[in-house]
Amino acid sequence: MxxxxxxxxxxxxPAAAHGTNYITPGGLERLKEExxxxxxxxxxxxxxxxxxxxxxxxxSENADYQYGKRRLRQIDGRIRFLTKRIEAAxxxxxxxxxxxxxxxxxxxxxxxxxxxxxxxxxxVCIVGTDEVNLERNHISWASPLGRALMKAAEDDEVxxxxxxxxxxxTVLEVRYERISVEPFREPLGSEVSTKExxx
Numbered sequence: 001m002x003x004x005x006x007x008x009x010x011x012x013x014p015a016a017a018h019g020t021n022y023i024t025p026g027g028l029e030r031l032k033e034e035x036x037x038x039x040x041x042x043x044x045x046x047x048x049x050x051x052x053x054x055x056x057x058x059x060s061e062n063a064d065y066q067y068g069k070r071r072l073r074q075i076d077g078r079i080r081f082l083t084k085r086i087e088a089a090x091x092x093x094x095x096x097x098x099x100x101x102x103x104x105x106x107x108x109x110x111x112x113x114x115x116x117x118x119x120x121x122x123x124v125c126i127v128g129t130d131e132v133n134l135e136r137n138h139i140s141w142a143s144p145l146g147r148a149l150m151k152a153a154e155d156d157e158v159x160x161x162x163x164x165x166x167x168x169x170t171v172l173e174v175r176y177e178r179i180s181v182e183p184f185r186e187p188l189g190s191e192v193s194t195k196e197x198x199x
Contacts, residue, residue: 020088021129022092022108022128023089023128023131024091024092024094024109024127024131026180026181027130027181028086028089028091029181030130030181030183030184033183033184037184037186038078039079042075043075043076043079046071047072049068050068050072052064053068085130092108092109094111094176094177094179095176095177104174105151105152105153105174106126106152106153106171107126107151108128108141109125109127109179110126110174110175110176111124111125111126111174111175111177111179112124112152112171113171113172114170115170115172116167117167117168117169121172122137124137124138124149125139125179126150127139127140127179127181128140129142138179138181144161145160148160148161148169149171152171153171154173155170155171156171157169157171158171
């Protein structure tokens, strides 16, 4: 069999990659802002560069043209990814009123304070896979820690099965409040492309 006709099996994708994309209102807004930036600023600026490079003659040895075409493919791929994530989004507002177990147990959008066996305390917010920010202690609901904490209530002990080993954690507090997601910022260097577009 020729190499061109062999097919590799796809690697297992995490459960979070399939179906519904749980996300907070701020997280959804961030995805929309990034997509809008790519559609209205970044992509048009790269198209201008590719058109200019194409007008310079031989495209096979034209680095500006080759890089520009590659960058356009990357941008288009990211736009498709963001569009799929936005379409699959199920927005869950942590500030929405909750009753019964939904108010006292850990579910998506919860802010949880817990302690490990050594007594070290930590606080995390359970967010969507597109909103993870370890500097802000925002962890995914699909992460090992997120799954371990899920459905736990105050004073419950949970077992965390992580790559580094197994650990017992005690849930100290579960609350639901606004989770501040860092807004989308234009990447450094995008100003150059925007200025190019204004000419």
